[in-house]
Amino acid sequence: MEQGNASTKGSRDSIWDLSSILDFLKKNKNTIIQYAGLALVIVVFAILTGGDLLSSFNLRTILKQLAVLFTISVGMVFIFSHGSMDISVGAVMALSSMIAVYTLNSGAPLAIGILAAVAVSVICYLLNVFIAIQFGLMSVISSLSIMFIARGLVTYNVSTASKKIGVMNSEQLKLLGRNIPFILIFLVLVGLIGIVLFHYTKIGKYNRAIGDNPLAAMQSGVQVKKTKVIGYALAGVLVGFASILSLARSTVISENTGSGMEMDVIVALILGGLSLNGGSKAKMSSAIVGSITYILLNNGLVMVGVATEVVSLVKGIVFLLVVFLLLKRPSSEVMPR
Secondary structure: OHHHHHHHHHHHHHHHHHHHHHHHHHOOEEEEEEEEHHHHHHHHHHHHOOHHOOHHHHHHHHHHHHHHHHHHHHHHHHHHOOOOOOOOOHHHHHHHHHHHHHHHHHHOOOOHHHHHHHHHHHHHHHHHHHHHOOOOHHHHHHHHHHHHHHHHHHHHHHOOOOOOEEOOOOOOHHHHHHOOOHHHHHHHHHHHHHHHHHHOOOHHHHHHHHOHHHHHEEEOOOOOOHHHHHHHHHHHHHHHHHHHHHHHHHOOOOOOOOOHHHHHHHHHHOOOOOOOOOOOOOOOHHHHHHHHHHHHHHHHHHHHOOOOHHHHHHHHHHHHHHHHHHHHHOOOOOOOO
């Protein structure tokens, strides 16, 4: 009798343990996908490249490639977390870089060139959110208009210029793109400031509350419009800095500068486990882990000799796979506004 009771108790404990594990996996699904994806990419490509992926030379290359995407992704979390979406980032980055080139070529010091790029980017993002709020448009529509305006200005200037638009005295600028300690310190600072602002201040708390339910947030005292404007302004600042980092690597502007960056950012955030609906589940770690995973994936595919066309295909398949894994969500949630 006692043995029977002990056996029954053991079975119940096993079932309870299994149930607890399944509940844990379900509750932390996004986090598991986030870090498991990064670990999988590192292990697979470290094996396929014979360890070359993690060589000191390649890690420096990865860090340079990571700087732009990482910086932009941290800024975009402040927009996506309140349920908005931005597809103008590539065009705004190109426009900011072009203004920085003109500023530096006029004889201004590097600091003024950086400020000019940041100012242009912030203006674009403030205009973006103003259009969305003032005319009640979906954020993706307002960002589409900004994208066309910014890309149009860049294309017109590039196509009508008699020679390439580039920084004439680029040595000082190139140092920013080649200086590994500077890039590393910059990325750590951006990441830490992003985490503090998003998780430990009212800015992040209010943005997440708006992403969950704008009406409930407003009734709780959150100034919805003001919070959105602050989120867009922060994103604008970081896109401005990213445009300088991008310019430091190329030193010239073309019609294709920043092209496709908007999709790279969205894919990186999805790989990092960020829900495009925003809300309380949004985390800054999605930008950090997602951008690292994306750059490693891209770098690894190139190192193993995958053709550029196929790299895009593989990234598309990975994107769909992660979206599928993250797709199962309550029906009450809404799509980005």
